[in-house]
Amino acid sequence: MNTHSTIRKAARLSVAPMMDWSDRHCRYFHRLMSRHALLYTEMVTAPALVRGGAVHLLDYNAEEHPVAVQLGGSDPKELAAATKLCVERGYDEVNLNVGCPSDRVQSGTFGAVLMRDPTLVADCMAAMKDAAQSIEVTVKCRIGVDDQSPEEVLPDFLEKVSAAGVERFTIHARKAWLKGLSPKENRDIPPLDYPLVHSMKDAFPHLHLSINGGITSLDEARAHFDVMDGVMIGRAAYHDPGNTLLGADQAIFGETTPAPTAHEVVEAMYPYIEARLAEGVRLHAITRHMLGLFTGRPGARKWRRILSEGATRPGAGVALVEEALSSVPEHAPVD
Template identity: 65%
Template sequence: MQIDHHARLSVAPMMDWTDRNCRAFHRVLSRKTLLYTEMVVSAALVRGGARHLLTFDAAEHPVALQLGGSDPAELAEAARIGAGEGYDEINLNCGCPSDRVQSGTFGAVLMKDPQRVADCLAAMQAAAGPVEVTVKCRIGVDDQDPARVLPDFLTHVRDAGIRRVSVHARKAWLQGLSPKENRDVPPLDYDLVIEMLRAFPDLHLSVNGGIGTLDEAAAFLDRGLHGVMVGRAAYQRPADILLEADRRVFGAANPCADAVEAAQAMRPHIARHLEGGGRLDQVTRHMLGLFAGRPGARLWRRLLSEGAHRPGAGLDVYDDALAAVTQALETETQPGDEAMGEGSTAGGVPSRPVPTS
């Protein structure tokens, strides 16, 4: 598999969001985009035996496993396990600013210890065999000077044998800002990431952070970035980001013509999930933004938000919601529909909190 090609566009790992049902949905929209798991803590795999966290469907390929940790031996074993499960890439999280991650001395705090990161990466590569190991990082943390810190960090990871890095183009403030604020308050510095292309011509660099449209993603590719990683926008407005991605980014045919066809294509996955004892809302919670900005979007969100969580909710609830939004699209009799964004509501149901990426 030419993973570099798929990394031209990727959906960021987001805690509590990019689970296997989310990835199944995103794969319906785009066959080519690289998908990431939520961060899986290495200790949970190695010491906790939580192999269930690695379950995925073959249809999700290309799919990458993101690991969190800071112990080289433990990360190596976790990488070995992940490679054995069939993931196309193993990624080390050096960008998450949450308190929980800091307390484990991993995530963005690792920007302060590039040698430890290099040791972890070397051990992971030795254990992962042919499966590529990559890094997702910030441009710096706290009072660090990104213009000095990022080149030093990239030098360490390159010298450890890493050739592909995704850079969230914001600093992370580990003290004083919440994880949510860390996604919005520190200013973006895309130009610094662009500069790293010239400083490290042997690295495959993807940019992440604040990218809200497919046009913006294409513009970064036009500027020379090897890849673009999209987070919240791909989750909140998935059709806007992914529905045209295969054609525009990869030069391939789009798998679905429109959002309705994508919703229909998800029906077999939902049926299998329900037959396996799963709940309807475990899938549909990831699909609330499918029709964002289109007629019937609010109706779709309301019907699924109110109906999918009820005990015994089945495909009839999903089919009724899809029939309602299809009619609204055909007649365009739903004025006032709007894209789902932070703080929006769906028929009185608050939108879910913004994910961590």
């Protein structure tokens, strides 16, 4: 089991929990590009685990470590029970979602709507901490919601929730608008406020704080390290992993061994693909996460087309991926 210090080191660069994207196949693929970055699951709701018995949602591959599970919920007892299930399955961290603005999440009284009730979040985190034993519990939040003043709300939230024993937060540097904007619009329209998030590190120097939102490259990530303890990358790590994860171990974690090439990463996926196909997984469920690997390189369009058109066909397997890979010159420069 990884220690708090090991996970905090990994949290220097993390890949965000992303619904329908950061599943176990995606995480395995990302792990081949970075040995050190902290990977997060999609959000798993506490009711689904505790009341629904859907513990299969916690399945992952041992190679994914360090890996954190994100829970959604607002009932302290239920979140504690869900946390215990996560601990039993060997996760390195349990995170509470206080940032998702979707209607489905709001109807369950969790996600970003909890920014309005830091006392409840503190109660939830205290219960999760008791259940987590030696595993660290953390929070991913927004800077505020709707008409709240982030300059007032965010420090109050951090103060009250950290008093429950939470020492690590990831802050998405945008407000969430719970009415009038879709989840997709909530990722783009509310303006980013990096200076406010940076100022939280001055106000709470004892907390480990990561920043999230709009960060699209390793260079942009490094620009935050003068102030912040960590950076979380979301969509860019999914749509352009070659630019955000390949080389991350060297640029962020000081690794001295050369980074793998994109071709080597694809070839390293072959045994995993074979094993999952033997379990009945469809090829598309895996390769859909790999489409952006060659973004900006010659052959990228053909790579995407071959996989997109062929991976859903019955019997599609590694041979299709090999065909797609042959369309991308191995040593072609990135545009």
